[in-house]
Amino acid sequence: MTDARLGVTVTHRRYVPYSHAHYAGNLVDGAYALGLFGDVATEVCIHTDGDEGLFAGYADVRFHAPIHAGDVVQVTARVTRVGTRSRTLELECAVVCRGRPDRSASAAEVLDPPIVAVTATGTVVVPAASVSREE
Ligand SMILES: C[C@H](N)CC(=O)SCCNC(=O)CCNC(=O)[C@H](O)C(C)(C)COP(=O)(O)OP(=O)(O)OC[C@H]1O[C@@H](n2cnc3c(N)ncnc32)[C@H](O)[C@@H]1OP(=O)(O)O
Numbered sequence: 511m512t513d514a515r516l517g518v519t520v521t522h523r524r525y526v527p528y529s530h531a532h533y534a535g536n537l538v539d540g541a542y543a544l545g546l547f548g549d550v551a552t553e554v555c556i557h558t559d560g561d562e563g564l565f566a567g568y569a570d571v572r573f574h575a576p577i578h579a580g581d582v583v584q585v586t587a588r589v590t591r592v593g594t595r596s597r598t599l600e601l602e603c604a605v606v607c608r609g610r611p612d613r614s615a616s617a618a619e620v621l622d623p624p625i626v627a628v629t630a631t632g633t634v635v636v637p638a639a640s641v642s643r644e645e
Pocket residue numbers: 548549551552555562563564565566567592593594595596597633634635
């Protein structure tokens with residue numbers, strides 16, 4: 511029987527504030543996406559186990575494209591493996607909207623398709639007392 515927690519998917523959207531710009535061209539640092547992965551993974555753990563869980567590690571982090579201040583990003587986590595207390599997640603951060611300062615200071619557009627900026631595989635661990643078992 512397939513574990514019902516497999517495939518659980520959570521998506522967050524977030525406007526990237528200019529206060530997070532860190533490098534030339536208003537780029538944000540790579541750790542910004544990892545912070546967003548922590549938040550979306552936390553909601554996954556709440557759905558699967560009724561606990562915020564703890565991030566144990568990343569097997570793979572890839573920065574495919576920069577994230578800029580003024581972007582709107584969509585962050586997705588999907589459960590791909592369920593261990594005893596660990597859950598493996600496929601994580602993606604994609605830019606769905608971006609500013610167009612070449613048009614005007616506040617101009618922006620929807621990106622179709624979105625730009626996949628960061629992907630990762632991560633493992634979260636839930637406490638033994640919270641582990642939800644399949645009926
Ligand atoms: C998602 C969060 N809400 C948001 C965060 O980002 S939390 C901030 C960053 N994370 C932390 O501060 C966590 C610090 N680390 C810990 O507290 C512990 O190391 C841990 C709780 C993550 C694991 O410790 P422990 O419970 O002693 O682990 P074990 O009993 O050895 O193993 C339990 C299961 O976890 C698997 N596992 C452990 N470490 C790793 C790892 N580095 N990478 C992948 N998997 C790991 C281990 O294999 C066990 O799996 P199963 O229960 O057999 O499925």
